Amino acid sequence: MIVSDYKIERDEKDEIKIFRPFEEIKNIDNIVKIEGPNSIGKSTLLHILAYGCYGLEQKTLPESLQDKLNNLFDSKRNKITYKIVITNQDKSLKLTLGKSDPKAHPTLIEEINGKKNALSVETFQRKYNLIYDIPNDPIQRLKQVSYEIKESQSTYGSNVEELKQCIGNLIADIIKNKSPEEREKIKQGILSLEKENEKLQKVNIELNEKHDALEKAYALAQYNRAAEELHKFEAIRKELGGQKKAVFKKTTKLIEYRQTLKTMVDETDVRFSSLLPILKVLFKDDADAKSEHSKLKSIDLNEILYEFKIDKKLLPILRFFEDKLFILSEKDKGKKDIEYDFYVKLADFLNYYKNSNIKIPGAKTSIFEILRELNSKIEMEKEKNIYITNLNTAKTLVNQLITDVSEIDGLVAKMSSDEIKDLGSGIDESAMVSAEKNVAIWEKEYKKSSVFYEEKGKPDEEIIAKLSKTILRKYMSYTPNDMHKEIETIESKIASNNAQIGANEIRIREDRNEINDLESKKTPKYYDKYDKLNKWHDISRGLETKLRHTFQGYISELTVPRKVKKQFTPEQEKYYENVYKYIGNRINYILYQDEELKVIKIDLLNKVITVKKKGKEKEKELTFDDISTGQSQSIYFRNKLNVPKSDKRIIIALFDEMAMMDKRSMQPILEKIRSLYKEKRLLIGILVKFNEKINVEGLGK
Amino acid sequence: MDEDDDSIFSFFDSIIDDKNEKKIMKLILENKTPEEIVEILVRGV
Numbered sequence: 060m061i062v063s064d065y066k067i068e069r070d071e072k073d074e075i076k077i078f079r080p081f082e083e084i085k086n087i088d089n090i091v092k093i094e095g096p097n098s099i100g101k102s103t104l105l106h107i108l109a110y111g112c113y114g115l116e117q118k119t120l121p122e123s124l125q126d127k128l129n130n131l132f133d134s135k136r137n138k139i140t141y142k143i144v145i146t147n148q149d150k151s152l153k154l155t156l157g158k159s160d161p162k163a164h165p166t167l168i169e170e171i172n173g174k175k176n177a178l179s180v181e182t183f184q185r186k187y188n189l190i191y192d193i194p195n196d197p198i199q200r201l202k203q204v205s206y207e208i209k210e211s212q213s214t215y216g217s218n219v220e221e222l223k224q225c226i227g228n229l230i231a232d233i234i235k236n237k238s239p240e241e242r243e244k245i246k247q248g249i250l251s252l253e254k255e256n257e258k259l260q261k262v263n264i265e266l267n268e269k270h271d272a273l274e275k276a277y278a279l280a281q282y283n284r285a286a287e288e289l290h291k292f293e294a295i296r297k298e299l300g301g302q303k304k305a306v307f308k309k310t311t312k313l314i315e316y317r318q319t320l321k322t323m324v325d326e327t328d329v330r331f332s333s334l335l336p337i338l339k340v341l342f343k344d345d346a347d348a349k350s351e352h353s354k355l356k357s358i359d360l361n362e363i364l365y366e367f368k369i370d371k372k373l374l375p376i377l378r379f380f381e382d383k384l385f386i387l388s389e390k391d392k393g394k395k396d397i398e399y400d401f402y403v404k405l406a407d408f409l410n411y412y413k414n415s416n417i418k419i420p421g422a423k424t425s426i427f428e429i430l431r432e433l434n435s436k437i438e439m440e441k442e443k444n445i446y447i448t449n450l451n452t453a454k455t456l457v458n459q460l461i462t463d464v465s466e467i468d469g470l471v472a473k474m475s476s477d478e479i480k481d482l483g484s485g486i487d488e489s490a491m492v493s494a495e496k497n498v499a500i501w502e503k504e505y506k507k508s509s510v511f512y513e514e515k516g517k518p519d520e521e522i523i524a525k526l527s528k529t530i531l532r533k534y535m536s537y538t539p540n541d542m543h544k545e546i547e548t549i550e551s552k553i554a555s556n557n558a559q560i561g562a563n564e565i566r567i568r569e570d571r572n573e574i575n576d577l578e579s580k581k582t583p584k585y586y587d588k589y590d591k592l593n594k595w596h597d598i599s600r601g602l603e604t605k606l607r608h609t610f611q612g613y614i615s616e617l618t619v620p621r622k623v624k625k626q627f628t629p630e631q632e633k634y635y636e637n638v639y640k641y642i643g644n645r646i647n648y649i650l651y652q653d654e655e656l657k658v659i660k661i662d663l664l665n666k667v668i669t670v671k672k673k674g675k676e677k678e679k680e681l682t683f684d685d686i687s688t689g690q691s692q693s694i695y696f697r698n699k700l701n702v703p704k705s706d707k708r709i710i711i712a713l714f715d716e717m718a719m720m721d722k723r724s725m726q727p728i729l730e731k732i733r734s735l736y737k738e739k740r741l742l743i744g745i746l747v748k749f750n751e752k753i754n755v756e757g758l759g760k
Numbered sequence: 761m762d763e764d765d766d767s768i769f770s771f772f773d774s775i776i777d778d779k780n781e782k783k784i785m786k787l788i789l790e791n792k793t794p795e796e797i798v799e800i801l802v803r804g805v
Contacts, residue, residue: 595780601780637771
């Protein structure tokens with residue numbers, strides 16, 4: 060039952076007109092044919108029904124109907140409210156379409172067994188199939204079938220994709236699960252890694268043993284070597300140090316000698332310098348003496364300080380003058396003036412009393428006068444006395460110089476002794492530096508060894524000796540440096556092995572986790588059908604491509620208007636042939652010149668319908684123009700109602716303007732509507748047709 | 761399968777050549793779920 064009511068307030072500028080449905084159409088059957096004159100609201104009812112069922116949201120709605128709906132629901136012109144309640148045969152389903160306010164959105168409530176649910180556009184379109192049409196140029200619009208095919212191909216293409224994904228997921232599960240062979244391979248891998256680690260650990264134990272032994276041997280060798288070298292260089296240092304001290308001692312003595320020598324030479328030189336003028340005066344008339352004097356004068360006593368020897372001429376010349384002076388003194392012996400002595404001594408004595416008035420008895424003159432006389436006498440004798448003084452002085456000086464020469468000679472002899480002579484030649488400064496350096500180096504090495512001993516204890520030489528026959532045999536010929544290099548090599552090997560052991564452990568842990576994970580899971584579905592799944596996956600992928608791409612491309616070509624016939628591939632031609640047959644099959648038969656003809660195919664491109672008379676084998680070709688309008692409409696609507704059973708949506712069929720169809724043309728449509736309604740695939744089916752008289756006829760009976 | 765379904769099936773059957781693809785298409789047109797289809801395809805049930 061369809062119970063409807065609506066109110067349209069139309070603004071016609073000069074007045075507002077109100078339209079309401081005729082009483083005859085307020086309560087009608089679900090499947091019904093409405094006939095009547097214009098303006099009784101037949102089409103308006105269909106428009107409101109279509110609008111209420113979200114008809115404007117439907118892509119396949121003919122453009123002319125879209126315009127009509129838009130015009131009717133133009134809020135500037137019409138203010139519309141409506142309520143339509145549709146109930147199915149057994150009253151289990153009720154749809155309520157409503158618009159209580161002209162400005163409000165339409166509502167669509169579905170009520171199934173008393174349970175209400177507001178339907179959105181999407182939900183409605185998923186559950187209901189609104190077929191609202193008018194048969195304008197129906198044959199031409201058969202092309203719309205291509206859209207349906209396109210939609211079907213797309214829908215089934217999606218279904219195939221779902222299937223492909225489903226198979227793909229099953230395959231992925233199996234792949235993730237891994238085959239028993241693969242699991243076994245992982246297990247074997249774990250065992251192999253464990254064995255490798257065991258081996259590496261064993262190798263490391265041996266390497267560690269070797270390392271420890273070698274370290275001890277190295278430490279011992281290094282200690283011994285350090286001790287030996289240290290001892291050696293300390294000895295060198297000691298020796299050089301001793302030499303240094305000795306040199307210092309000797310140097311001190313030499314300096315003392317040199318100072319003494321200088322003093323002596325200086326003193327001698329003073330005497331020498333005093334002697335030379337005296338000798339010159341004394342022997343001014345002696346040619347030999349003069350010659351010797353000249354030689355004597357040429358002697359430089361200071362040379363002794365540099366040469367550390369006395370001029371060989373000096374002593375003979377001094378001896379020469381010693382003799383000469385002796386002769387002179389012998390010759391003038393007694394010549395010394397006693398009077399002069401007397402006068403001098405007397406003058407000294409009287410000088411003490413010169414200012415007194417003492418009168419010397421017997422003398423006629425005063426002391427002063429006597430002194431004056433005496434001094435005059437002394438002056439006269441003085442010259443004579445200088446010569447003698449000079450002679451005596453010269454004798455003294457010569458004697459003194461001879462002694463000096465002898466003493467200097469003795470000192471120089473001492474300075475020239477072996478002890479002093481080696482001065483400065485016995486010490487090697489670079490050797491000393493080298494010794495110091497080496498001592499420092501070996502002290503450091505020695506300390507290093509000592510530190511090792513403090514940490515690890517001094518290696519037992521006996522143990523090292525034992526190890527040298529086994530584990531250390533190879534290394535006994537090594538220098539400590541080579542040993543140290545070998546220790547570093549072993550340390551590097553141990554570190555590398557440890558890194559490998561660590562990496563293996565991580566891998567083992569990961570593989571074990573994977574195995575545990577896999578074994579805790581159930582065996583995936585179709586585990587033993589892996590190959591078959593792959594096969595069907597490939598097939599579904601191929602089919603999906605055809606449905607969603609290849610065939611979609613083909614069907615799209617049908618809707619492109621062309622003036623020139625296009626050349627198609629054989630595959631495409633074959634495809635179109637089948638499309639034409641499919642449409643023909645859907646139409647099934649047509650009435651042509653009062654004869655029912657079986658439709659074989661409808662060629663949409665060439666606008667040819669291939670038909671066959673009943674009982675005849677020969678096919679007949681009709682063009683679209685050969686078909687009457689009523690028949691065309693019949694063909695069109697039948698095609699629209701031929702919804703595949705796989706489409707589970709509930710059909711709402713609204714067909715307008717069917718006036719061109721006669722009873723015979725209408726008959727197949729009515730039958731189809733009844734059949735669909737009986738099968739409960741159709742909720743409502745309304746056919747609207749012009750007639751002078753109002754006639755509302757339920758089709759269910 | 762009624763006339764309509766037979767018609768759509770015939771259509772897809774005619775445009776698809778491969779027998780395995782036809783098999784899948786038939787099952788889809790029978791409104792089988794992907795899981796049901798896999799079961800039939802793989803186990804032949």
